[in-house]
Amino acid sequence: MADNIINSISYESTGDLFVDAGGMALEYLSKQFTDKTVMDLIEWASIVYVKKWGKLNAVFHGSPITHPTTKHEDRIPKTLKRFDEILGKKTDKGFCRFCGKEAYLTDAGRDKSCLVGSGAFVNFHHAHEDGLMICPDCVIKYFFLPFALLQMGNLALLQVTTEKGKQFWMKKTVQKNFNKISRNTSETMLKSEFNNPQNAIFRLAAELINEFPKDDLKENLTLYYFTNFAASIDCQIYSIPQPIFLFMSRTLKSCAKQWYDFVNRHYHISGSKWNEEKGGWIKKNEQMTENEYLNNPNDVFNSLLDGKSIIKKLRDFYKSIVQNQKLKYDSRIAIYYAQEVLNMTNEQIGLIRKIGNKIFDMMQQENNFKKYMVMLEGASRAYQLRTALIKIIKKNYNSGTFEPIVTLEEWVNYLFPDGQYWGEVRDLLLIFLYEKLHENKINADFGDEDDVKEPEEINEEA
Ligand SMILES: [Zn+2]
Known part of the structure; x- marks a missing residue:
């Protein structure tokens, strides 16, 4: 022995x-x-x-x-x-x-x-x-x-890197098992309500963040979705790296409702429609509960897991708020995303906001919002955005305004720094402009982006 x-x-x-x-x-x-x-x-x-x-x-x-x-x-x-x-x-x-x-x-x-x-x-x-x-x-x-472990179809094991992360997983699995066994109510390995590991890892991240609301956890989550079963042995790995975790953490702590308004509309649910008024999914005239779709594919989660930018999805979301005028407009999700995931500096974000404010002032002075919004929304190539901005700068200069929209130094050092994708700058600029439109209760329905005119043509009319 x-x-x-x-x-x-x-x-x-x-x-x-x-x-x-x-x-x-x-x-x-x-x-x-x-x-x-x-x-x-x-x-x-x-x-x-x-x-x-x-x-x-x-x-x-x-x-x-x-x-x-x-x-x-x-x-x-x-x-x-x-x-x-x-x-x-x-x-x-x-x-x-x-x-x-x-x-x-x-x-x-x-x-x-x-x-x-x-x-x-x-x-x-x-x-x-x-x-x-x-x-x-x-x-x-x-x-x-x-x-x-958690049963999730296959088995799920969350790998964490911090002591708090470990405490969280222990409480969620080991401690819960022990309590159930002690009460004689444990009949099987713990089962998760999820069978979609992509969605599950985001729920786990949210639970962990909410468990320690006062901590700024620098966590790095990896979900192992696996089975050691006979011939069907398999393992899939899903990760929320630290930048995305920090982005989620800041978002959930300060604008959780807006985050869920944004995420929930990105599920794929056949035979149902997203209802902007009610902020929910409607199937056969009935509002669906979250349990009915929490395992459906979600474009926001899948993009984050694939390392694809969600800034365009955020831009579309913010635009829908301006069109709808029902939800509160809170650009912090976009700012946190730009800071934590897109690696934008505060100088760059501040500059983009400043440019947005000045463009908005010009739009108000001319009482023509559509012209500028279509020009910026329609920029689908880097040169089109640069051309549109240069034309706006020139117009501002010709109007005799003393202060330039952007200085050469700002343009070179902060607006389009090396390694930054130009489209992210455009999308953040539009998000700040939508915010101004929303504040001033101006409708942002400027027609389909597909049939907007080329920026060059629009400028000739100006
Ligand atoms: Zn050993």
């Missing part, structure tokens, strides 16, 4: 997310049962797996816990015997592939770990071992992995 090694196990991160998640669960459980040995805890977990949950094939492939040829009553004794052997092993000394610790190693195939080569695929391993050679501590931690 193995000694109680529970106190000697290190819970330092190994870099392997599965081992670390299992370790997080083991650490939590060891604090709940301070009088239990490591074998007691393994037995406790085995009882949960076999007697309460069953169906852990997506985690452990071919282990006594799941193997179809192992009789139900043999599953727990066989598992315990196996761990006894692993902990008592005195051969194969070496360094663990996960944590680097020197120990008597065990081959961890798919029966003990996820997504590794084993059986016929031993060519994955250095010396054609039957699996990754890992230390007993890591085998034990791996065994507790199911407590840290």
